[in-house]
Amino acid sequence: xxxxxxxxxxKGDILLEMRDxxxxxxxxxxxxxxxxxxxxxxxxxxxxxLIGESGAGKSTLGKAAMGFAQPGCRIKGGTINFDGIDLRxxxxxxxxxxxxxxxxxxxxxxAASFNPAHRLIExxxxxxxxxxxxxxxxxxADARELYASLQxxxxxTIGDRYPHQVSGGQLQRIxxxxxxxxxxxxxxxxxxxxxxxVTTQVEVLVAMRDIVDRFNTAAIYITHDLAVVAQMADFIKxxxxxxxxxxxxxxxxxxxxxxxxxxxxxxxxxLEKPEVKGNDIVLSIDxxxxxxxxxxxxxxxVSINIPRGRTVAVVGESGSGKSTTARVITGLLPQLKGxxxxxxxxxxxxxKDRNKDQLRRIQMIYQMADTAMNPRxxxxxxxxxxxxxxxxxxxxxxxxxxVELLEMIELDESFMDRLPSELxxxxxxxxxxxxxxxxEPDIIICDEVTSALDQIVQEGILRLLxxxxxxxxxxxLFITHxxxxxxxxxxxxxxxxxxxxxxxxxxxxxxxxPHPDYTQLLLSSVPEMDPxxxxxxxxxxxxx
Amino acid sequence: xxxxxxxxxxxLGLGVVTxxxxxxxxxxxxxxxxxxxxxxxxxxxxxxxTIEAFRKELGLDQPAWKRYINWVASVMTGDLGTSFSGRxxxxxxxxxxxxxxxxxxxxxxxxxxxxxxxxxxxLSLILGxxxxxxxxSFYDRSVNAATLTTxxxxxxxVAYILIxxxxxxxxxxxxxxxxxxxxxxxxxxxxxxxxxxxxxLVIVAHMMRMTRASIINLLASPYIEMAQLKGASRSxxxxxxxxxxxxxxxxxxxxxxxxxxxxxxxxxEVVFVYPGVGQLMVDAVSSRDIPVVQACALxxxxxYIILNLIADVIGIVTNxxxxxxx
Numbered sequence: 001x002x003x004x005x006x007x008x009x010x011k012g013d014i015l016l017e018m019r020d021x022x023x024x025x026x027x028x029x030x031x032x033x034x035x036x037x038x039x040x041x042x043x044x045x046x047x048x049x050l051i052g053e054s055g056a057g058k059s060t061l062g063k064a065a066m067g068f069a070q071p072g073c074r075i076k077g078g079t080i081n082f083d084g085i086d087l088r089x090x091x092x093x094x095x096x097x098x099x100x101x102x103x104x105x106x107x108x109x110x111a112a113s114f115n116p117a118h119r120l121i122e123x124x125x126x127x128x129x130x131x132x133x134x135x136x137x138x139x140x141a142d143a144r145e146l147y148a149s150l151q152x153x154x155x156x157t158i159g160d161r162y163p164h165q166v167s168g169g170q171l172q173r174i175x176x177x178x179x180x181x182x183x184x185x186x187x188x189x190x191x192x193x194x195x196x197x198v199t200t201q202v203e204v205l206v207a208m209r210d211i212v213d214r215f216n217t218a219a220i221y222i223t224h225d226l227a228v229v230a231q232m233a234d235f236i237k238x239x240x241x242x243x244x245x246x247x248x249x250x251x252x253x254x255x256x257x258x259x260x261x262x263x264x265x266x267x268x269x270x271l272e273k274p275e276v277k278g279n280d281i282v283l284s285i286d287x288x289x290x291x292x293x294x295x296x297x298x299x300x301x302v303s304i305n306i307p308r309g310r311t312v313a314v315v316g317e318s319g320s321g322k323s324t325t326a327r328v329i330t331g332l333l334p335q336l337k338g339x340x341x342x343x344x345x346x347x348x349x350x351x352k353d354r355n356k357d358q359l360r361r362i363q364m365i366y367q368m369a370d371t372a373m374n375p376r377x378x379x380x381x382x383x384x385x386x387x388x389x390x391x392x393x394x395x396x397x398x399x400x401x402x403v404e405l406l407e408m409i410e411l412d413e414s415f416m417d418r419l420p421s422e423l424x425x426x427x428x429x430x431x432x433x434x435x436x437x438x439x440e441p442d443i444i445i446c447d448e449v450t451s452a453l454d455q456i457v458q459e460g461i462l463r464l465l466x467x468x469x470x471x472x473x474x475x476x477l478f479i480t481h482x483x484x485x486x487x488x489x490x491x492x493x494x495x496x497x498x499x500x501x502x503x504x505x506x507x508x509x510x511x512x513x514p515h516p517d518y519t520q521l522l523l524s525s526v527p528e529m530d531p532x533x534x535x536x537x538x539x540x541x542x543x544x
Numbered sequence: 545x546x547x548x549x550x551x552x553x554x555x556l557g558l559g560v561v562t563x564x565x566x567x568x569x570x571x572x573x574x575x576x577x578x579x580x581x582x583x584x585x586x587x588x589x590x591x592x593x594t595i596e597a598f599r600k601e602l603g604l605d606q607p608a609w610k611r612y613i614n615w616v617a618s619v620m621t622g623d624l625g626t627s628f629s630g631r632x633x634x635x636x637x638x639x640x641x642x643x644x645x646x647x648x649x650x651x652x653x654x655x656x657x658x659x660x661x662x663x664x665x666x667l668s669l670i671l672g673x674x675x676x677x678x679x680x681s682f683y684d685r686s687v688n689a690a691t692l693t694t695x696x697x698x699x700x701x702v703a704y705i706l707i708x709x710x711x712x713x714x715x716x717x718x719x720x721x722x723x724x725x726x727x728x729x730x731x732x733x734x735x736x737x738x739x740x741x742x743x744x745l746v747i748v749a750h751m752m753r754m755t756r757a758s759i760i761n762l763l764a765s766p767y768i769e770m771a772q773l774k775g776a777s778r779s780x781x782x783x784x785x786x787x788x789x790x791x792x793x794x795x796x797x798x799x800x801x802x803x804x805x806x807x808x809x810x811x812x813e814v815v816f817v818y819p820g821v822g823q824l825m826v827d828a829v830s831s832r833d834i835p836v837v838q839a840c841a842l843x844x845x846x847x848y849i850i851l852n853l854i855a856d857v858i859g860i861v862t863n864x865x866x867x868x869x870x
Contacts, residue, residue: 095775096775109766113766114770115767115789116864117785117864118784118788127775130780131775164865165868
């Protein structure tokens with residue numbers, strides 16, 4: 001095997017060349033274009049960023065660089081040349097010989113991409129041993145060194161664990177070690193940090209970048225996050241609807257994107273609402289403790305005040321108790337201690353003890369609009385249900401109101417008879433918003449409502465929420481881990497960490513220094529649109 | 545406590561409770577059988593006094609709850625009671641202990657069940673895995689069609705077809721499986737060939753299809769794609785990456801079918817004149833031989849409970865989340 005970077009050619013030789021790639025995908029009983037004639041050239045040791053919204057074909061193109069077509073896809077045209085090997089003409093067994101030895105793949109969800117039935121180290125070395133690159137003992141010893149260089153805790157023993165026994169950030173680093181184990185020439189990183197918290201993302205980004213540098217590996221880094229790709233890539237290619245929008249060297253792309261589309265990709269960061277202080281408290285959470293079952297407490301003495309007609313953003317990483325707080329407010333998880341005071345009266349702890357009016361006044365919108373709607377109900381039924389349930393509307397009166405609500409969310413009555421499966425992600429979330437509005441609530445709890453959406457769609461939803469707030473004086477409790485969204489929409493911010501409130505205050509207070517330690521860590525971990533951000537951060541943290 | 549151990553203990557406890565409820569159901573449903581043993585043996589012409597005396601001798605004059613308690617108490621000491629038959633009006637008691645009646649029959653049943661299982665389980669696993677490996681191919685379709693065909697026919701029909709083909713047209717195996725206790729092992733196997741084959745054909749489809757479905761269900765998982773992208777061959781992807789995660793549903797279906805081999809094969813026993821528990825129970829029901837009926841029913845219930853317990857344990861042992869908690 002070639003651990004010596006010299007033996008694999010110098011930086012600058014073309015490693016991968018894709019010409020005029022066309023890929024089709026099969027859905028709704030017919031073939032659609034996914035990739036429409038894209039070219040891609042990658043030299044040894046180079047990192048290319050591939051960005052675009054979901055559905056742009058990034059992943060499909062990334063996998064095609066390996067000569068792999070996902071089930072339901074076919075590579076229809078073009079040439080793929082990997083170091084002199086024509087991957088389109090190569091046989092399955094020839095390609096299998098390359099995969100996991102010279103080309104490696106790092107998947108988006110490490111938690112789902114590790115086989116739950118095998119120990120981590122077995123999976124780390126599987127390809128290396130399977131391709132007879134190293135013996136099992138050599139590969140395992142090397143894997144432990146890789147674990148150490150990726151800053152994993154207990155590098156000698158962590159590999160003996162099963163995937164469910166380590167955290168998501170650790171799994172993602174182990175997957176990077178797995179990709180690196182055979183010392184490939186090329187690694188495809190397919191949204192490797194999208195599922196991680198910002199604080200964890202930083203560690204993983206640093207680890208991935210260092211190891212790619214160290215072994216002079218070429219990489220294609222796929223993401224929808226421009227700020228992340230700015231840290232990783234030498235140059236960036238922007239994809240949209242399966243076509244290349246533009247390609248440029250990273251700094252140039254950030255400084256002066258040529259195409260409007262590229263400019264619009266970070267428009268959400270331009271959306272900013274001036275904060276307004278509110279004194280009329282509509283809902284206050286007062287010293288609440290909560291736990292699931294008899295297990296350890298997940299909320300410790302949480303107190304939050306939510307002013308009427310304002311947006312309070314709750315931020316924190318996963319496991320910080322954000323969503324649990326929402327469950328306590330809605331009565332889904334009765335608290336052990338403390339009170340929820342709503343419009344001046346203490347709410348019953350348990351959902352079934354609350355009356356219809358209390359239920360109506362607190363509504364929720366969820367992250368996954370898909371699973372929050374009955375797939376067999378039409379839009380009219382979905383929105384009509386709260387109208388009937390809370391307001392007793394039926395017949396023509398109800399239909400008129402549905403049309404009104406659809407107009408409020410910038411859709412029209414042609415949507416009434418559609419099923420959720422006939423809507424786009426953003427439209428689905430709009431229907432969920434309309435359903436919450438139908439109840440005419442005082443407060444809407446928004447649980448990561450934009451996390452599953454692309455930035456442009458995100459912006460539309462955020463603008464809609466802001467407009468509705470202005471028109472109807474609705475209060476939002478906005479749960480999110482995305483600081484950019486917080487900046488865009490909130491008046492006040494609550495920072496949570498391990499089930500406790502770290503601080504609460506106006507947006508301007510929280511986002512400007514001095515910060516408590518955790519807030520500082522959280523805010524500094526948010527990637528910035530600056531290729532030097534990660535270096536600076538690492539340097540700053542090393543000093544501290 | 546280790547999760548496997550605690551689950552086994554928990555399931556065993558539940559099994560005992562289930563067995564208790566089953567005993568109640570068995571006992572009370574037998575009370576619902578029309579007629580009684582006295583009348584069945586002595587005939588309708590018997591004098592009421594004679595019947596009364598006979599009932600008293602068998603303890604049938606006692607109230608039902610007392611009989612139930614007596615029965616449960618003796619079962620717990622391992623005594624399944626004494627058969628009613630053999631106590632003919634002649635006055636000489638030739639009745640036998642239920643254990644002596646049931647034990648050789650149960651042994652025969654278990655022998656036939658094991659023989660069918662030894663053929664059917666590996667066969668269906670192999671067919672299921674290969675069908676998943678070559679899914680939607682001609683092979684896959686043929687295996688599916690063939691196994692569906694055999695499961696779709698009533699078992700007696702399959703049995704007679706096999707007799708016609710393998711015992712009559714090409715006399716390879718005997719059509720009667722009238723085994724005796726003195727037979728050698730090989731002769732037993734030879735005699736049991738056709739019933740075992742019949743049972744195999746009846747149960748393979750279910751197990752094979754579940755194996756295939758559980759594996760294919762996993763093939764869409766990201767870790768399967770990951771394995772492919774690491775250059776693993778198709779068979780390695782299936783055997784090493786899919787199958788280890790598919791055992792729980794497969795084991796459940798296998799347990800279900802093995803239980804069927806013990807408790808549900810009376811029709812096949814009748815066709816091949818095989819002296820198994822199924823026939824014994826049917827005979828006992830028609831002659832109102834209550835202790836034997838109760839014993840057979842309890843054994844059947846126990847079989848289900850034990851086999852499902854084993855399937856649960858397999859489900860746990862093959863799931864690292866349960867076997868190695870965080």
